[in-house]
Amino acid sequence: MMEKLKRASDWALRLLYPSRAVCMGCDSQSGFPRPWLCEACRVRLAESWVGAAKPPEGGLFEGAAYAYRYVGPAGSMVRNLKYRGVWRLAEPMGRHMARAFETIQPTGADCVVPVPMHPKRLRQRGFNHAEKLAEQAAANLRLPVLKALARTRNTRQQARLSGAERRANLDGAFTLDMDVKGRRVVLVDDVCTTGTTASTCAQTLLDGGASAVFLLCFAMARGGEDE
Numbered sequence: 200m201m202e203k204l205k206r207a208s209d210w211a212l213r214l215l216y217p218s219r220a221v222c223m224g225c226d227s228q229s230g231f232p233r234p235w236l237c238e239a240c241r242v243r244l245a246e247s248w249v250g251a252a253k254p255p256e257g258g259l260f261e262g263a264a265y266a267y268r269y270v271g272p273a274g275s276m277v278r279n280l281k282y283r284g285v286w287r288l289a290e291p292m293g294r295h296m297a298r299a300f301e302t303i304q305p306t307g308a309d310c311v312v313p314v315p316m317h318p319k320r321l322r323q324r325g326f327n328h329a330e331k332l333a334e335q336a337a338a339n340l341r342l343p344v345l346k347a348l349a350r351t352r353n354t355r356q357q358a359r360l361s362g363a364e365r366r367a368n369l370d371g372a373f374t375l376d377m378d379v380k381g382r383r384v385v386l387v388d389d390v391c392t393t394g395t396t397a398s399t400c401a402q403t404l405l406d407g408g409a410s411a412v413f414l415l416c417f418a419m420a421r422g423g424e425d426e
């Protein structure tokens with residue numbers, strides 16, 4: 200009886216106060232219809248669209264695409280996925296990444312490889328956000344995900360290092376776990392800042408015989424465009 204009453208009152212409460220989602224772009228609780236961005240953030244997100252863009256220096260990538268610049272709502276979405284563990288964000292984020300990648304088609308890409316996380320950091324965080332994005336982007340692109348790369352050293356965070364330090368920090372940090380000979384790989388990460396991590400991964404894939412590497416990230420934070 201109590202259970203029935205409780206269900207009835209829950210139902211009445213839901214009628215009076217429809218569930219209010221928290222905006223993943225600005226944290227507002229304004230009761231918008233879609234579950235992850237308010238209208239203002241949706242507009243700002245659309246304004247920061249990138250699509251196909253210049254790959255990081257070094258000539259390792261055959262092409263690159265980014266869904267958005269790393270500003271405003273796009274930055275908040277990355278942080279919500281990464282640090283607050285809002286996994287379900289990977290679904291819309293991966294979908295938008297696939298749309299960005301389609302702007303550089305035809306690429307002949309045949310698999311998606313996420314930038315790996317060191318096992319120790321993976322244990323701390325519980326999941327590899329790049330892998331979640333890779334799975335969703337791959338599903339939208341109808342490509343298989345290959346967890347071909349492994350991180351053998353738990354490197355320092357790249358963010359505060361200079362260019363030379365970044366490269367030294369990543370020297371020998373990745374190995375191949377899988378045969379990638381002749382594969383045309385879409386390398387996936389959440390954010391691309393200087394591209395050092397992505398380039399090191401690309402070099403490892405190319406050394407292993409991959410015939411092409413494309414870069415696909417949710418956000419591009421380059422040339423002081425970091426917020």
Ligand SMILES: [Zn+2]
Pocket residue numbers: 222223224225226227236237238239240241
């Ligand atoms: Zn918002």
